[in-house]
Amino acid sequence: MSNPITRLWTAFNPPHVEKRKDVIRFGVLGAAGIAPLTLIIPAKSHPEVFVQCIAARDRKRAEAFAKTHGIPEVKDSYQEILDDPTITAILIPLPNSHHHEWALRSLAAGKHVLLEKPCVSNHKEALSLFQHPILTPSPSNPTPPVLLEAFHNTFHPSLSLFLSYISREDIAHVDTASMIPWWLTSKADIHFRYELAGGSMMAMGVYSFSALRYVFGASPEECTRCETKSYTDGMHDKCDWQFEAEFTFPGDRKAVARSTLRGPTAWKPKVPDEGLGEGMTKVRSREVTLWGLVHAVVWHRVDVVDVFEVRGKDGRVVKTWTEKKSEKKYEVRDGEQWMSYRFQLEEFVNRIKGRETRWWVEGEDSVEHMRMVDMAYVKSGLGVRPSSGFHLE
Numbered sequence: 187m188s189n190p191i192t193r194l195w196t197a198f199n200p201p202h203v204e205k206r207k208d209v210i211r212f213g214v215l216g217a218a219g220i221a222p223l224t225l226i227i228p229a230k231s232h233p234e235v236f237v238q239c240i241a242a243r244d245r246k247r248a249e250a251f252a253k254t255h256g257i258p259e260v261k262d263s264y265q266e267i268l269d270d271p272t273i274t275a276i277l278i279p280l281p282n283s284h285h286h287e288w289a290l291r292s293l294a295a296g297k298h299v300l301l302e303k304p305c306v307s308n309h310k311e312a313l314s315l316f317q318h319p320i321l322t323p324s325p326s327n328p329t330p331p332v333l334l335e336a337f338h339n340t341f342h343p344s345l346s347l348f349l350s351y352i353s354r355e356d357i358a359h360v361d362t363a364s365m366i367p368w369w370l371t372s373k374a375d376i377h378f379r380y381e382l383a384g385g386s387m388m389a390m391g392v393y394s395f396s397a398l399r400y401v402f403g404a405s406p407e408e409c410t411r412c413e414t415k416s417y418t419d420g421m422h423d424k425c426d427w428q429f430e431a432e433f434t435f436p437g438d439r440k441a442v443a444r445s446t447l448r449g450p451t452a453w454k455p456k457v458p459d460e461g462l463g464e465g466m467t468k469v470r471s472r473e474v475t476l477w478g479l480v481h482a483v484v485w486h487r488v489d490v491v492d493v494f495e496v497r498g499k500d501g502r503v504v505k506t507w508t509e510k511k512s513e514k515k516y517e518v519r520d521g522e523q524w525m526s527y528r529f530q531l532e533e534f535v536n537r538i539k540g541r542e543t544r545w546w547v548e549g550e551d552s553v554e555h556m557r558m559v560d561m562a563y564v565k566s567g568l569g570v571r572p573s574s575g576f577h578l579e
């Protein structure tokens with residue numbers, strides 16, 4: 187299935203499969219724009235997942251959403267979904283500021299939680315959530331519910347392919363860029379409301395931050411620079427629509443993350459070659475680029491460019507050559523091209539059912555991603571996103 191149109195069509199229109207008796211019944215908190223991609227579409231081809239109900243702040247909005255997406259039940263409130271014993275898993279696609287509270291409420295109700303990224307508003311909330319005793323097995327809670335931050339791109343094989351070309355000890359410089367075109371965002375979006383924990387670092391930036399952690403296999407020591415462009419109109423203050431942040435990773439290695447929510451329509455990011463440091467002998471330098479880090483379904487490619495040099499006794503280069511290759515990693519199952527969201531759902535279900543998982547976003551990763559976001563916000567001067575202050579009674 188090499189035709190991109192066919193691939194996209196099958197990704198967004200997967201086959202509807204028969205559901206098993208032990209199906210996981212999902213409830214969705216909010217008629218959110220992302221809910222179809224994260225859950226409703228991928229659930230169609232998953233025999234163990236059924237989207238049972240939805241609630242929105244406005245019932246009419248939930249009813250319209252349920253009709254459009256074939257969800258059989260509408261509840262009056264988010265809490266009513268949590269109170270339904272037939273619902274075993276919850277999708278939380280609420281604004282970031284609401285993640286901490288509704289994840290804790292859902293877990294307290296004994297539900298498994300698929301929590302939209304970024305998991306919460308800041309590092310403090312991440313610690314409070316992922317280190318909550320409710321997630322630790324104990325005699326009174328032998329099988330705690332599963333909590334997964336929905337970093338869907340982690341689950342796409344293109345990321346593993348990319349990482350397979352990197353030898354961590356040889357990394358000289360890492361650069362990551364992402365964007366949403368200007369016409370796909372509006373000032374009215376939740377991205378531009380500080381009290382909802384908005385900002386470009388919280389929207390696309392977290393993908394870049396997590397990618398850096400995956401590449402280094404470590405967390406950064408410091409954010410050394412963070413430049414932002416943000417609104418100052420009194421309404422959307424402290425919300426960056428663009429940023430560039432530089433981090434130092436162990437071994438004094440540098441990495442840059444940049445993103446914009448007001449990007450161009452056509453985009454080909456420049457990947458700077460920072461080269462090796464002074465005094466280092468360069469035998470082979472490898473530049474590995476993953477194009478399409480976030481939405482590998484639309485298009486992705488892993489480029490590997492190896493530059494070889496042969497040096498004479500005096501150290502002068504006598505020969506140099508370049509080898510290039512590119513690879514893609516699409517997976518088609520039963521005629522459907524699997525999106526990152528479909529891979530993610532597969533693993534979420536595997537974890538709930540106690541089966542092995544190929545990929546996972548550990549709670550520790552989620553916590554470290556938020557630490558990185560906080561570092562950058564502190565450095566930028568905009569300040570960390572506010573905490574909800576919610577505590578389970």
Ligand SMILES: NC(=O)C1=CN([C@@H]2O[C@H](COP(=O)(O)OP(=O)(O)OC[C@H]3O[C@@H](n4cnc5c(N)ncnc54)[C@H](OP(=O)(O)O)[C@@H]3O)[C@@H](O)[C@H]2O)C=CC1
Pocket residue numbers: 215216217218219220221223224241242243244247279280281282284302303304336338376382388389
């Ligand atoms: N995984 C991915 O690819 C993506 C993930 N996301 C993440 O998903 C989450 C939601 O984003 P997105 O779907 O774009 O957002 P939307 O604005 O489309 O949806 C947000 C939902 O939250 C509900 N909500 C509850 N309280 C509020 C409030 N005070 N203000 C605004 N909305 C409120 C909304 O209302 P109601 O209850 O009335 O329905 C709405 O359904 C975010 O955390 C975002 O980072 C976003 C895009 C892509």
Ligand SMILES: O=C1OC[C@@H](O)[C@H](O)[C@H]1O
Pocket residue numbers: 366389390480
């Ligand atoms: O989180 C996100 O991931 C994918 C993007 O398309 C989306 O707009 C963004 O908010």
